[in-house]
């Protein structure tokens with residue numbers, strides 16, 4: 001009896017995994033943490049995002065970098081807005097991180113934000 005339950009659970013997990021498409025859409029979204037201080041905001045044109053999971057994927061990939069304050073991604077607009085610490089990370093590195101997971105990225109604009 002226990003075996004049957006385990007198999008059902010396993011099949012369910014596999015079905016869920018296929019449905020979600022793990023390559024494109026990484027699970028678990030977490031709100032970006034915000035830190036005050038010197039920060040710049042860069043907007044990236046990102047092409048290839050097709051759903052909310054892609055947004056999460058882009059956010060997670062960028063947040064892995066050092067010096068990232070906040071990441072926003074929108075597949076509808078095809079862009080990502082990143083608030084970062086320019087002394088720790090460069091827009092080119094953020095662009096590279098997005099491209100590494102399979103999307104095309106281009107720096108659209110950089111704006112300085114100092115308090």
Ligand SMILES: [Cu+2]
Pocket residue numbers: 024025049050051052053054055
């Ligand atoms: Cu997606």
